[in-house]
Structures are given as C-alpha cells and as structure tokens.
Amino acid sequence: METAIEVRDLVVHRGRRRVLDGISCVIPRGRVTGLLGPSGSGKTTLMRAVVGVQVVTAGTVTVLGEPAGSTALRHRIGYQTQAPSVYLDLTVRENARYFAALHGVPAAVADRVVAEVGLAPAVGQLVGTLSGGQRSRVSLACALVGGPDLLVLDEPTVGQDPVLRADLWARFHELAANGTTLLVSSHVMDEAARCDRLLLIRDGRLIADDTPEAVRATAGTTDLDAAFLQLIREQEGTVIR
Numbered sequence: 001m002e003t004a005i006e007v008r009d010l011v012v013h014r015g016r017r018r019v020l021d022g023i024s025c026v027i028p029r030g031r032v033t034g035l036l037g038p039s040g041s042g043k044t045t046l047m048r049a050v051v052g053v054q055v056v057t058a059g060t061v062t063v064l065g066e067p068a069g070s071t072a073l074r075h076r077i078g079y080q081t082q083a084p085s086v087y088l089d090l091t092v093r094e095n096a097r098y099f100a101a102l103h104g105v106p107a108a109v110a111d112r113v114v115a116e117v118g119l120a121p122a123v124g125q126l127v128g129t130l131s132g133g134q135r136s137r138v139s140l141a142c143a144l145v146g147g148p149d150l151l152v153l154d155e156p157t158v159g160q161d162p163v164l165r166a167d168l169w170a171r172f173h174e175l176a177a178n179g180t181t182l183l184v185s186s187h188v189m190d191e192a193a194r195c196d197r198l199l200l201i202r203d204g205r206l207i208a209d210d211t212p213e214a215v216r217a218t219a220g221t222t223d224l225d226a227a228f229l230q231l232i233r234e235q236e237g238t239v240i241r
C-alpha cells in the first residue's frame with residue numbers, strides 16, 4: 001500500500017503543554033483514515049501538523065513525499081477546520097467559486113461540489129444566515145473544490161442529520177476509491193466503523209493504529225466503543241480481562 005503521510009516521533013507543545021508526545025504512524029494513500037480520541041487528546045494538533053500550520057518541537061511529518069508545509073503541497077491539500085473558515089458575507093455559491101478560482105478550477109466545478117454536499121437549495125443564500133451544520137458543509141465544499149490529493153477534515157459531520165452524514169461518508173469513500181487520501185476526525189463510533197483505518201489518540205499518544213476489525217479483535221469485542229474503552233484501560237494499566 002502506498003504511503004500518503006508519514007509521521008515520525010512527532011512532539012508538539014502548545015502553550016506549556018506537551019500536546020503530542022512522540023507520535024509515529026503511516027497513513028495509506030487512497031484510504032479513509034479516522035482520527036478518534038477524547039476532547040483535547042491532540043487530534044486537531046496532529047491534523048495541523050499534517051497540513052503544515054503547526055510549529056513542531058521534534059520529529060518529522062512527510063506528506064505526499066514532501067515535508068509538511070512545503071509550498072509544493074499548497075494546492076494538493078484540502079483542509080476543513082472545525083470552525084468553518086468561509087466568508088459569511090458571501091453566498092454559498094460565491095464562496096465555492098472564490099475557492100475554485102484560487103485553485104484555478106472552473107466555476108462549474110464549484111457549483112457541482114456545492115450540490116454534492118447537499119447545499120443546492122441554499123446556493124444563493126448568504127453563509128452568515130445558514131445553520132451551523134450548513135456552514136460546515138460550505139467549508140467542506142471549499143476544501144473539496146480544488147480536487148486535492150489529501151483531504152484533512154476536522155469533524156466534518158458535526159451538526160449533520162443522519163441522512164446527510166451517510167451521504168457524506170459515501171462521498172468520502174467515493175473520493176478514496178478515486179485515489180484521494182482522507183484523514184477525518186470524529187467523536188462518533190459509528191463513523192469510526194466506516195473508516196478503512198483508525199488512529200486512536202489519547203493524551204497525545206497513539207494507542208491504536210489499525211483497521212476497525214483488528215481494533216475490535218485485539219480488544220476481544222465486537223463493539224468499537226467497548227474496544228476503545230478497553231484499549232484506554234490497558235494504557236492506564238487498569239484493565240481487567
């Protein structure tokens with residue numbers, strides 16, 4: 001399997017805290033990798049390091065064969081942050097077309113991507129007047145519009161209804177089948193089950209890096225929630241088998 005991202009011994013401090021504590025992992029190309037972990041465990045920080053916007057203390061992050069943050073990667077990565085980073089005073093269509101123009105992509109592609117994230121009915125609406133879940137989808141459309149090789153999505157399905165979430169996951173897998181690498185963070189276990197691979201992070205350390213099936217098998221349970229709990233207890237040394 002080809003490698004998209006290689007993280008080696010990554011240490012990151014934010015403020016006075018050691019937020020990532022020596023993380024190493026390899027993320028395969030053309031797959032959906034889920035990044036799971038409790039709030040504050042370091043998921044966003046790891047994504048920021050991959051995108052190249054995080055100052056790192058030690059270690060290396062190589063993305064699509066280049067050091068993270070390289071100019072060569074600028075048009076090859078789509079990043080959806082948790083807080084939608086789009087223009088509130090532009091319409092949905094205008095936002096998508098603006099980001100399309102930055103990538104040198106035709107306006108028609110922007111319109112198609114807006115429809116793909118379920119926003120066709122709101123295409124002429126000012127983003128400032130949309131719901132949180134709709135705004136998040138505008139942000140997703142803007143991350144998708146350049147046709148990136150790597151999509152880094154920080155909790156892209158928060159605030160979406162179950163039908164939309166299912167549609168978005170289907171789209172993620174379609175993109176992966178066409179060669180795009182996706183790194184997707186989530187708090188939701190049913191989403192973890194939809195990933196090809198899982199990275200479970202806790203207190204800045206990786207405690208699992210495997211397929212959902214293997215994570216379940218290692219923990220000896222069919223339930224991913226229970227599997228993660230088991231892994232966390234093992235890490236804490238409080239496991240009772």
Ligand SMILES: Nc1ncnc2c1ncn2[C@@H]1O[C@H](COP(=O)(O)OP(=O)(O)OP(=O)(O)O)[C@@H](O)[C@H]1O
Binds near residue numbers: 019
């Ligand atoms: N700018 C900052 N300055 C200092 N500490 C920070 C800063 N940003 C994040 N942190 C701390 O870094 C740790 C990891 O944060 P991060 O946002 O990576 O976690 P997360 O797993 O993405 O959390 P969530 O699921 O709640 O988004 C947290 O303890 C957080 O308080």
